[in-house]
Amino acid sequence: MRIPCPYCGVRGLDEFAYLGDATLIRPDPAAPGAEAAFHDYVYLRDNPAGLHRELWQHASGCQSWLVVTRDTRTHAIGRVEVARDVAAARGSGAE
């Protein structure tokens, strides 16, 4: 599997570290029902057969966090976005 890093170019899988689902958003701990929301956030994962947006870090390269769209059936890599841009676009406080 090769991932095109927006900074470094196409690199092999060995340079990247996988984190997981990129679509999760940390619930507000002060909101009502926070305990159940955190249970879902921490433990419950979808296991899609198909496109999956996931977080990878180019750990042996430029250290950027990336949001990679990967097809779980074929390992075909679709879009690769810089995670900070994705976070900024959705206005969450990751930046």
Next chain:
Amino acid sequence: MAEPLVARSALRPHVAPHASAAGAHGVTLREVENLTLASVAALRGREAELVQAVRAAYGLDLPTGPARVASGKVAFVGAGPGKWLAVSSAPTEFSTLPAAVADQSDGRTVLRVSGPKARETLATLIQLDLHPRTFGPGDAAMTHAASIAVHLWQVDDAPTYEIATFRTFAATLWRWIVEAGQARGLDARAED
């Protein structure tokens, strides 16, 4: 008055022994000593100010990608989005730049690999394609060589490559390069 601390080479002869093949040398390995190194990271919202400051102080345009720009004794090598490694062969005060600057002079070791077999030697350690078609003078990359994190850049068409690594890994990387160059007419000599 405080005594200035001067970094000693990480490559003492007992960890980086001399190695020199008989006959013509296809690849030469040396340490690049007495460098001033600093990591430079742009502060959010002040990127343009940093670009201006580097241009004013050193006459260089900071590269936006993995590339190296050099003028005189000073060079800047791309080290990630908004990050650079500043390299100078003379004492240089990089901390005046409007950025997050951390001195790395005693934290990294820079090795120079050159000669007609340099590319072939590095190809045994690095998975990157260093063919001139895709990697030439002025190009830089961060990757790993034998699982050691390296930041390398090409200086000229000899070809000459310089490889920066954390100093605690320097001797191990040295020996890996010696091993890789063994059959390619290697001449390796750490100054002592």
